[in-house]
Amino acid sequence: MSSLLFAAAAAGAVTSKPHGGIGTLVALAVFILASGWIGILANRAMSHGSFMKGFFLGNRGLGAWALALTATVQSGGTFMGFPSLVYTHGWIVALWIGSYMVVPITGFGILGKRLAQLSRRLGAITIPDFFRERFGSPALGLLASICILFYMSIMMVAQFKAGAIVMKLSWPGTESLAMSEEFSNFVLSGKQIERFRQKGIIDSKTIDKLETLKDQKFQDVAEFETKLGEVLEKDELKAHKSAIVTAATPIDVLYFVGLGIFTLTVVGYTMAGGFLAAVWTDLFQSIMMFFGVILLLVLALWRVGGLEAASITAVQQTGPGFIYGPGYDPSGVGRQFLPLSLAISFFVLWVYSGLSSPAGMVRIMACDSTQTIRRSIYLLSIYNCFIYIPLIIICVCGRTLFPNLGAHSDEIVPRMALVTTEGLPLSSFWAGLILAAPFGAIMATVSSYLVVISSGLVRDIYQRFLDPDASEARLKFLSHTGMVVVGLVAVAANIQPVKYLQALVVFSSTGTACTFLIPALMAAYWRRASVAGVLAAMFLGAGTALTLYSIGIFNLAEILRLPKQLLLGQDTSLRPYYLFGYDPIVWGLSISLVSGVVVSLMTPPPDPKLISKLFDAQPAKA
Amino acid sequence: MPHIQEDPVLISARREALVVFACWAIAMTWSVSYCYLNGYITDPSLISDKQKVEVRQPAQPGGIPELWVDHGKGSQRVEFVLGFPAWIFWGVALPWWICTAFSLFFGAFIVRDEDLGLDPEAAAALEATHV
Numbered sequence A: 001m002s003s004l005l006f007a008a009a010a011a012g013a014v015t016s017k018p019h020g021g022i023g024t025l026v027a028l029a030v031f032i033l034a035s036g037w038i039g040i041l042a043n044r045a046m047s048h049g050s051f052m053k054g055f056f057l058g059n060r061g062l063g064a065w066a067l068a069l070t071a072t073v074q075s076g077g078t079f080m081g082f083p084s085l086v087y088t089h090g091w092i093v094a095l096w097i098g099s100y101m102v103v104p105i106t107g108f109g110i111l112g113k114r115l116a117q118l119s120r121r122l123g124a125i126t127i128p129d130f131f132r133e134r135f136g137s138p139a140l141g142l143l144a145s146i147c148i149l150f151y152m153s154i155m156m157v158a159q160f161k162a163g164a165i166v167m168k169l170s171w172p173g174t175e176s177l178a179m180s181e182e183f184s185n186f187v188l189s190g191k192q193i194e195r196f197r198q199k200g201i202i203d204s205k206t207i208d209k210l211e212t213l214k215d216q217k218f219q220d221v222a223e224f225e226t227k228l229g230e231v232l233e234k235d236e237l238k239a240h241k242s243a244i245v246t247a248a249t250p251i252d253v254l255y256f257v258g259l260g261i262f263t264l265t266v267v268g269y270t271m272a273g274g275f276l277a278a279v280w281t282d283l284f285q286s287i288m289m290f291f292g293v294i295l296l297l298v299l300a301l302w303r304v305g306g307l308e309a310a311s312i313t314a315v316q317q318t319g320p321g322f323i324y325g326p327g328y329d330p331s332g333v334g335r336q337f338l339p340l341s342l343a344i345s346f347f348v349l350w351v352y353s354g355l356s357s358p359a360g361m362v363r364i365m366a367c368d369s370t371q372t373i374r375r376s377i378y379l380l381s382i383y384n385c386f387i388y389i390p391l392i393i394i395c396v397c398g399r400t401l402f403p404n405l406g407a408h409s410d411e412i413v414p415r416m417a418l419v420t421t422e423g424l425p426l427s428s429f430w431a432g433l434i435l436a437a438p439f440g441a442i443m444a445t446v447s448s449y450l451v452v453i454s455s456g457l458v459r460d461i462y463q464r465f466l467d468p469d470a471s472e473a474r475l476k477f478l479s480h481t482g483m484v485v486v487g488l489v490a491v492a493a494n495i496q497p498v499k500y501l502q503a504l505v506v507f508s509s510t511g512t513a514c515t516f517l518i519p520a521l522m523a524a525y526w527r528r529a530s531v532a533g534v535l536a537a538m539f540l541g542a543g544t545a546l547t548l549y550s551i552g553i554f555n556l557a558e559i560l561r562l563p564k565q566l567l568l569g570q571d572t573s574l575r576p577y578y579l580f581g582y583d584p585i586v587w588g589l590s591i592s593l594v595s596g597v598v599v600s601l602m603t604p605p606p607d608p609k610l611i612s613k614l615f616d617a618q619p620a621k622a
Numbered sequence B: 001m002p003h004i005q006e007d008p009v010l011i012s013a014r015r016e017a018l019v020v021f022a023c024w025a026i027a028m029t030w031s032v033s034y035c036y037l038n039g040y041i042t043d044p045s046l047i048s049d050k051q052k053v054e055v056r057q058p059a060q061p062g063g064i065p066e067l068w069v070d071h072g073k074g075s076q077r078v079e080f081v082l083g084f085p086a087w088i089f090w091g092v093a094l095p096w097w098i099c100t101a102f103s104l105f106f107g108a109f110i111v112r113d114e115d116l117g118l119d120p121e122a123a124a125a126l127e128a129t130h131v
Helices: A002-011 A022-045 A051-060 A064-071 A081-096 A103-109 A112-122 A127-135 A138-169 A190-199 A204-211 A221-231 A234-248 A253-304 A307-317 A340-355 A358-365 A370-385 A388-401 A406-420 A427-466 A472-495 A501-525 A531-553 A584-602 A608-615 B008-039 B086-110 B120-130
Strands: B053-056 B066-070 B075-077
Touching: A022 A253, A022 A427, A051 A253, A051 A427, A051 A472, A081 A307, A081 A340, A081 A388, A081 A406, A081 B008, A081 B086, A103 A112, A103 A340, A103 A370, A103 B008, A103 B086, A112 A127, A112 A358, A112 A370, A112 A501, A112 A608, A112 B008, A127 A138, A127 A358, A127 A427, A127 A501, A127 A531, A138 A253, A138 A358, A138 A427, A138 A472, A138 A501, A138 A531, A190 A204, A190 A234, A204 A234, A221 A234, A253 A307, A253 A388, A253 A406, A253 A427, A253 A472, A307 A388, A307 B053, A307 B066, A340 A501, A340 A584, A340 B008, A358 A427, A358 A501, A370 A388, A370 B086, A388 A406, A388 B086, A406 A427, A427 A472, A501 A531, A501 A584, A501 B008, A531 A584, B008 B086
Parallel strands: none
Antiparallel strands: B053 B066, B066 B075
């Protein structure tokens, strides 16, 4: 029996490219309508109390389900970058993501109770509010606002592109299944070549060479540029490359439709319901994700004949790296995906970037009691158990079913959803429900970032520095306007879609952790922490991460005479310099900790009255 | 001078944070070291070498074929537990389930329920209703 199942797995590769049916689009439309409805419900729920506390903090009324399944559950990356990594590098990705085993207790148990208490005692609504009031320093509040706006904006702009692409791939009959970083089919048409000739911006000799590329299809811009390099001379390439690539870049109507629908939906319901709308839709998508993953797990295992058979087939197709560390290297150039130093780094990165994310910290500030924090730990620990390990199993099975996705490994979840539901009644609808999970994850992430960015602009900058006596109506108007403007900026930034989505997300997570983790711990637990110490911890933590990223991105290691970088980690251009093999988060947190402690001890202690209010038992009010 | 007591929420939060930090350190030490010692290929040039993979027919009729891999220490059979490669099972999957069980225990028996207090706005509203 088992050998028959193994034979089924080995022979079960799917060669045709599946595509979504009308049911897929219907499922997504239902999801969008449900999100809008949730926005309206949230609008009603936040109407009591002040606008600012209701719109940006949900009146501190978050229950266990909302807190557990939204504060530390990750973004669309869970369904995009992560499955692609499992498909590409194999079982080692289980260790890469392994620190999620402790995220339920680290996320709530290290800072949760104290952050919730201090934010109440200080009357803080936002993270900059918290730092400003805790240390009595407007400058610290302003620095925190600027850092949050910087990191959150980068993260949010990247997510808009992801939302548009998921929307696009759900369109019936679309050829693209990829949530990939590049558009497909770069083509230099005869019409475009003729336009060059008429305008006279490119000389006829070069145009004749371009004729050899006429109507050829290229998968992505890199492939197109390589071919251009083969056809043109160096000086011709230098002079005309930009114009030629722009002309060959396809106008992807479905992408723009997806971008428009995505933006209208997410900005619309967030404007209506603010923080609560973001949290409730996040909860809704988390539940969808749970059922989607469980359904996909059962279908995938049934399809390939068991996990062991799937692993054996996958190793036969790839090599020993698929089942052993440091992970399979499809390029064969000796890249080590997860050497020991990075395995340690990622155990730090996922735990502490989740803990110090401003969007997550605000949700903890909004929880209604310590019972909620306790129950959230139960819920999230069970939830994570049913998401991450099953996703790894699904993608290992996917390698058996789709052995040759190559550069399109990010298609694995949509392909699995479409193929494994084949033969079920209402198959495309079930596939759509599974696909709604990544769409929802992205919407929920964008929505929560919109709230954080808008609160940063209106509460932390406008109200704090420009107009402290602004009326509630004015603050409401500005909050809504801020969200529309941020949405429009994100759309404008994505007309030419941003590249390196996943790497941007990792960069922002690293930067956020290096900036806020140590200051937040100092604020919560250390009486002696001073303003100067916290400022130093923020500056130097963020500075270290930014410096190491800059060295990596701009290839400055050689100029700075640093040790030569081995081929480590993910294969992307937006990668940091891994000093001694460790991720920047390890160095950023270490320097932030040392500088925070040393500078605090070297500067005058904080006001004893303020410290007593925050660290000593307060007399009960009569 | 009157004796000043530390805030009870601070005391319990700090104790719980230390327990969590220890749990993270133990999980990381176990997972990373177990996986590194039992699941890593020491020679990176073998990572993508299909020639080092061999599937042998099972000793028992009807069983799953055996996977043999040469990862620098001679050809060795890859062990599986519940479908996971054994080093992933012992290094990641089992610790994950143990951490889940510990998280439930932590939430039920270690985290202490406390009064988080009211923010100034809520306190003022409460005072107004009492007046």
